[in-house]
Amino acid sequence: MxxxxxxxxxxxxxxxxxxxxxxxxxxNQMSSGRRINRYSDAPADAVNALRLRAQQDDWNSWxxxxxxxxxxxxxxxxxxxxxxxIMAQIKQLTVGAxxxxxxxxxxxxxxxxxxQLRDQLADLANTHHLGSAIFGGFAxxxxxxxxxxxxxxxxxxxxxxxxxxxxxxxxxxxGKQVFGFNGPGPNVFKSLETLSADILSGDINAxxxxxxxxxxxxxxxxxxxxxxxxxxxxxxxxxxxGQSIIGRLGSxxxxxxxxxxxxxxxxxxxxxxxxxxALGAAAKASMPSLADFLR
Amino acid sequence: xxxxxxxxxSALLAAQRGLETTSHNVANATNTAYTRQRTExxxxxxxxxxxxxxxxxxxxxxxxxxxxxRMRNQLADVSWRxxxxxxxxxAARSTTLDRAQEILGPFTAGAPDALSxxxxxxxxxxxxxxxxxxxxxxxxxxxxxxxSLNDASRGLDEITAxxxxxxxxxxxxxxxxxxxVAKLNGAILDATTAASAPNDLMxxxxxxxxxxxxxxxxxxxxxxxxxxxxxxGGTAIVRGTxxxxxxxxxxxxxxxxxxxxGRTAAVGGELGGYISVSNQTIPSLRADLDGIAQGLRDLIxxxxxxxxxxxxxxxxxxFTGNGAAxxxxxxxxxxxxxxxxxxxxxxxxxxxxSTAGLRxxxxxxxxxxxDALAALAxxxxxxxxxxxxxxxxxxxxxxxxxxxxxxxxxxxxxEEMVDLLKYQHMYESAARVISISDDMxxxxxxxxxxx
Numbered sequence: 001m002x003x004x005x006x007x008x009x010x011x012x013x014x015x016x017x018x019x020x021x022x023x024x025x026x027x028n029q030m031s032s033g034r035r036i037n038r039y040s041d042a043p044a045d046a047v048n049a050l051r052l053r054a055q056q057d058d059w060n061s062w063x064x065x066x067x068x069x070x071x072x073x074x075x076x077x078x079x080x081x082x083x084x085x086i087m088a089q090i091k092q093l094t095v096g097a098x099x100x101x102x103x104x105x106x107x108x109x110x111x112x113x114x115x116q117l118r119d120q121l122a123d124l125a126n127t128h129h130l131g132s133a134i135f136g137g138f139a140x141x142x143x144x145x146x147x148x149x150x151x152x153x154x155x156x157x158x159x160x161x162x163x164x165x166x167x168x169x170x171x172x173x174x175g176k177q178v179f180g181f182n183g184p185g186p187n188v189f190k191s192l193e194t195l196s197a198d199i200l201s202g203d204i205n206a207x208x209x210x211x212x213x214x215x216x217x218x219x220x221x222x223x224x225x226x227x228x229x230x231x232x233x234x235x236x237x238x239x240x241x242g243q244s245i246i247g248r249l250g251s252x253x254x255x256x257x258x259x260x261x262x263x264x265x266x267x268x269x270x271x272x273x274x275x276x277x278a279l280g281a282a283a284k285a286s287m288p289s290l291a292d293f294l295r
Numbered sequence: 296x297x298x299x300x301x302x303x304x305s306a307l308l309a310a311q312r313g314l315e316t317t318s319h320n321v322a323n324a325t326n327t328a329y330t331r332q333r334t335e336x337x338x339x340x341x342x343x344x345x346x347x348x349x350x351x352x353x354x355x356x357x358x359x360x361x362x363x364x365r366m367r368n369q370l371a372d373v374s375w376r377x378x379x380x381x382x383x384x385x386a387a388r389s390t391t392l393d394r395a396q397e398i399l400g401p402f403t404a405g406a407p408d409a410l411s412x413x414x415x416x417x418x419x420x421x422x423x424x425x426x427x428x429x430x431x432x433x434x435x436x437x438x439x440x441x442x443s444l445n446d447a448s449r450g451l452d453e454i455t456a457x458x459x460x461x462x463x464x465x466x467x468x469x470x471x472x473x474x475x476v477a478k479l480n481g482a483i484l485d486a487t488t489a490a491s492a493p494n495d496l497m498x499x500x501x502x503x504x505x506x507x508x509x510x511x512x513x514x515x516x517x518x519x520x521x522x523x524x525x526x527x528g529g530t531a532i533v534r535g536t537x538x539x540x541x542x543x544x545x546x547x548x549x550x551x552x553x554x555x556x557g558r559t560a561a562v563g564g565e566l567g568g569y570i571s572v573s574n575q576t577i578p579s580l581r582a583d584l585d586g587i588a589q590g591l592r593d594l595i596x597x598x599x600x601x602x603x604x605x606x607x608x609x610x611x612x613x614f615t616g617n618g619a620a621x622x623x624x625x626x627x628x629x630x631x632x633x634x635x636x637x638x639x640x641x642x643x644x645x646x647x648x649s650t651a652g653l654r655x656x657x658x659x660x661x662x663x664x665x666d667a668l669a670a671l672a673x674x675x676x677x678x679x680x681x682x683x684x685x686x687x688x689x690x691x692x693x694x695x696x697x698x699x700x701x702x703x704x705x706x707x708x709x710e711e712m713v714d715l716l717k718y719q720h721m722y723e724s725a726a727r728v729i730s731i732s733d734d735m736x737x738x739x740x741x742x743x744x745x746x
Contacts, residue, residue: 004331004705005324007698014694034403039396039676040683047673050407054665057411058654061418068422131425131642138640157638160645162421162652290712 012282019275026268035259045256052253056246058165063242066163069171069235073228076134076173079127080225083178086117086124087218090192094214097199098207111199118192122150125179132159135175142175143189150189152181163238169231178224180217188217298342298356299732305357306725309336312360313718317711324706328502331706332494335362365494367501369517371700376505378696380512380564382689387461387568388576389679389686391454395572395580396675398450399443399668406443407668410591413440414665417651420635424644425605430630433647437595437613437624444588448619451581455548458573462550465566466543469510472503473525473538479503480522481536487521511541511552512563528561530554549574576678583671585618590659590667592622598653602634602646610634610646 029035039046096102097110125143127134136142136154144153152175159172180187186194191213198206313334323329339356399405416436420429479500486493500523507513507525513532515523525533532539532554539555541562550573552560562570592614599613611632616622635647659667 001699001702002705002707002710004701004707006327006705007701009325010327010694010701011698036402038402038679039399039672040393040679041676043673043676043680046402046676047669050669050672051666054407054411054654054669057415061415061651065418065422130423138636138638138642140642155638155640157640157643158645160421160648162418162648165655168648290709294712294716 015278016275016282019271019278022271023268023275026264026271029259030261030264030268033259033261034257036257042256049253049256052249052256056249056253059242059246059249062162062164063239063246065161066235066239066242069161069163069169070232070239072129072134072159072161072171073232073235075127075129076171077225077228077232079124079134080173080178080221080228083121083124083221084218084225086121087214087221090114090117090195090214091211091218093199094195094207094211097202098204098211102202107199107202111196114192114196114199118189118196121179121192122189125175133175135173135178137172137175143179143181145189150187152176152179152187161235163235164241167234167238169234169238171231171235173224173228178220180220183216183220185213185216188214188220191217298354299728302355302357303725303728303732305339305359306728307722309334309358309360310718310722310725312363313714313721316363317714317718320706321708321711321715324708324711327701328498328505329706330494330498330501330704331366333364333366334360335364337361363492363494365492365497366704367497368700368703371696371703372501372504375693375696375700376508376514378689378692379505379509380567382686382693383509383565384512384563384568384571385682385686385689387565388572389682391458391569391572392576392675392679392682394454395451395577396679398447398454398580399672399675400446405672406440406447407665407672409436409440409443410665410668412436414651414654417647420633421644421648421651424635424647425641427630430605430633430635433633434624434628434630437628440591441614441616441622441624444584444619444622447584448581448588451577451584452620455550455573455577458569458577459543459545459550462552462566462569462573463543465510465569466541466552469507469513469566470538470540472507472510473533473540475503476500476507476523476525476533477536477538480533483521484536508564510564511560511566527554528563530558530560549578580671580675581619583667583674585620586659587664587667587671588616588619588622591664592616594653594656594658594664595650598646598650599634602650603636603639603643604634605631605636605641607636607639607641608632 028037036042036046036049093110093114097107102110122143122145125135126141132138133140133142133154137157138159139154139157142152142154143150154175156174157172158170160168161171162168176182179189180191185191191210195207195210195214198210313336316332316334320331336358339359341353341355344352344354399407413433413436416429416433420426420433423429479496483493483496483500486496504513504515504523504525507515511527513525513527515525517523518535522535523533524531524535527541530539532541541555541560542553544551544553550570552562552566552570554560595614596612599610602610604610611627612625613628613633614622615625636643637645637649654665655663658664662670
């Protein structure tokens with residue numbers, strides 16, 4: 001093929017341009033640390049990376065919800081533990097009172113102590129976490145004493161937390177159930193008031209009946225503790241799973257999005273020497289022509 | 296003896312003409328539109344000689360320049376121009392689609408990111424349904440998301456507007472070029488009838504035809520009289536010295552090119568590339584984008600109107616708008632009016648929880664909003680990447696075709712230098728012939744019969 005001046009310059013220019021373009025691409029990848037800077041860099045990988053990123057965001061939200069669930073369940077657990085120990089204390093008192101060898105002053109003191117424990121239990125029933133009552137559904141309080149009658153003022157609301165891609169857990173305990181508001185007998189506060197009166201009167205039979213009723217109430221609280229424990233396990237499991245999934249998504253994403261630095265460094269070195277070769281070729285291409293040798 | 300004077304003179308003239316052509320070639324060595332020219336010389340008409348006389352047959356009378364030819368191959372032009380049309384189209388598609396992939400924002404923080412943040416804001420609201428910050432966060436994230444879709448739609452509008460401008464510009468350039476071709480046709484015809492070779496005019500015309508093939512994918516046919524007719528999509532836009540100008544029009548906001556008789560022109564080349572992008576690719580991208588905006592709006596609004604706000608009042612529509620262009624968070628939306636409650640109780644975050652769960656609900660065609668958005672992003676990337684690839688491939692084959700065409704019609708300086716030497720020597724020798732003849736005449740006239 002005949003070589004002509006214009007093609008010679010055109011090929012030289014094209015070669016330089018191509019070589020410089022490759023260098024620039026790699027420099028871009030290296031300075032950004034990313035393989036994909038625009039969707040067209042690797043369309044299929046870009047879509048996968050977007051999906052992974054969305055999943056990562058989802059799991060971050062879910063693990064935040066799981067952390068919230070954990071702290072809510074912790075508070076519930078603590079309250080129920082305290083309630084449980086109050087119930088144990090009351091049981092001891094009841095057994096002591098049923099022995100019948102108490103003078104009036106002791107009876108009075110015991111009776112007053114029971115009422116105090118009732119108030120402590122009522123406070124526990126109205127425990128708040130971040131502004132809402134943990135045993136009251138969505139309501140502001142769980143129990144209230146209106147005109148001497150104890151009633152459940154909470155609602156049936158279920159506080160739900162999504163802690164995994166399809167794991168939604170209800171993280172509140174039904175106060176009605178826990179404090180005996182939906183049983184056939186009186187609620188736990190009413191039972192304690194009866195106990196307090198029976199201690200004063202010293203009626204052994206009544207005290208024994210009170211003991212049976214209070215055992216049932218203690219059992220309700222123990223059952224609630226058990227379900228909280230199971231929930232805590234479940235949420236903890238979700239948190240662990242979430243962490244490992246977030247980690248896995250992160251490394252998958254990085255594999256798609258980020259450059260392998262050593263590979264890019266190597267390629268860049270290659271591209272640079274290619275560019276230098278093209279420059280060298282350009283310098284040679286504008287070698288002297290025959291015109292230089294004619295006088 | 297006397298003929299050698301005139302023979303020498305003819306050689307002097309031929310050498311001068313040859314030198315002239317060579318210097319013209321050298322002068323245009325880097326002119327890409329230039330076609331190498333060559334001086335064609337033949338031996339002059341010989342004298343018939345005197346019949347019957349021995350040794351007095353036909354005798355040469357010197358040299359004549361018969362033509363100065365253009366070294367051009369029509370076949371190379373045809374293949375160059377057909378590839379130029381596809382290269383023009385691919386380049387136009389590539390530059391337009393390269394811009395289109397930016398409409399969703401940068402890869403690291405664009406519309407898909409805004410969507411993720413929107414879902415997360417509902418997650419947060421589900422945890423703290425009474426928090427004013429979480430409520431404001433939902434509105435904020437909703438606005439961000441709406442804005443990113445608005446921007447995408449506006450990006451497509453801008454591309455269409457730009458394409459319209461470019462089409463107008465290209466059409467007027469095409470009309471200028473066909474005017475030029477028609478004018479050159481006339482000049483070439485005149486020159487040919489006057490028996491002078493209009494080489495440089497033909498170069499200008501070929502350059503115009505090259506440009507026309509890149510711009511509209513025009514093809515040409517050379518007539519017997521040396522004039523060329525130019526066709527676009529089978530319709531002649533230049534016939535000899537008359538032109539049928541193209542015009543740019545907008546049909547439904549989309550650019551269209553029309554023939555002089557009002558029919559829609561089947562254009563190729565750069566114009567064809569622009570028109571195929573703006574009339575097919577962009578509208579289909581816009582349909583995808585609108586589908587996403589509508590799917591999102593319907594999903595969120597359905598959920599929002601079935602839940603209750605902070606005051607226990609049923610939720611209003613969260614998003615307003617008909618498509619990606621005008622999607623917006625309702626102007627009457629306030630933090631208190633964000634519906635997070637499924638039961639009406641303000642502490643209830645289950646409404647927000649189920650709204651956040653819409654991220655995995657089919658809402659756009661047969662996919663979720665997030666997947667549809669990711670698919671659109673992928674489509675934008677794939678369209679841009681394949682257009683760029685096509686353009687690079689066309690460019691590469693253009694480079695090959697250009698150099699193989701230039702191999703024939705381009706100027707090689709070394710070759711011209713050799714010609715220069717050749718004509719120099721020819722001139723020197725012819726001058727020598729004349730001076731020797733002169734010496735001989737001198738001998739004959741001045742020396743004979745003297746002393």
